[in-house]
Amino acid sequence: QMCIRDRYQRRVHGEGISGCKDFDGEDLEYDARNKYLKQQQKEWLKQQMLEKESKKHAEKEEENAYATQTLELNRMRGMLQDDFSTKKTEIKNSVKDENLVLAQEKRERERLERLNKIREEQEEVRQLMERGRKKPFSQTSQH
Numbered sequence: 001q002m003c004i005r006d007r008y009q010r011r012v013h014g015e016g017i018s019g020c021k022d023f024d025g026e027d028l029e030y031d032a033r034n035k036y037l038k039q040q041q042k043e044w045l046k047q048q049m050l051e052k053e054s055k056k057h058a059e060k061e062e063e064n065a066y067a068t069q070t071l072e073l074n075r076m077r078g079m080l081q082d083d084f085s086t087k088k089t090e091i092k093n094s095v096k097d098e099n100l101v102l103a104q105e106k107r108e109r110e111r112l113e114r115l116n117k118i119r120e121e122q123e124e125v126r127q128l129m130e131r132g133r134k135k136p137f138s139q140t141s142q143h
Contacts, residue, residue, distance in 0.1 A: 027033075
């Protein structure tokens with residue numbers, strides 16, 4: 001490798017590495033610049049690959065979070081639906097039981113009303129029979 005001072009002297013005098021003159025417009029730094037650009041390109045490519053991988057990983061995590069949230073919501077909805085169904089069944093059974101009790105009370109009330117009506121009719125018939133019964137005529141009142 002050449003030291004910087006040698007490079008400077010050659011530029012000032014217009015001589016190349018082989019001792020030939022440097023020509024105007026000749027790109028003396030082409031190889032170094034090309035190597036630098038290739039190295040920079042590799043670094044950019046690595047950076048883009050890392051960013052792409054990071055983005056892919058973030059999207060995967062987001063999908064997993066969404067799937068987990070969806071599962072939790074579905075599980076919660078199922079629990080609420082089961083709870084609602086259970087309460088609805090309990091209410092139906094309660095109403096059914098209450099209706100059975102009310103129907104039994106109504107039948108008992110109607111039975112008692114029929115019994116009372118029969119008793120009242122029997123009492124009325126008895127009273128009519130007593131009024132309509134002829135009493136024996138007492139002969140003592142004729143004298």
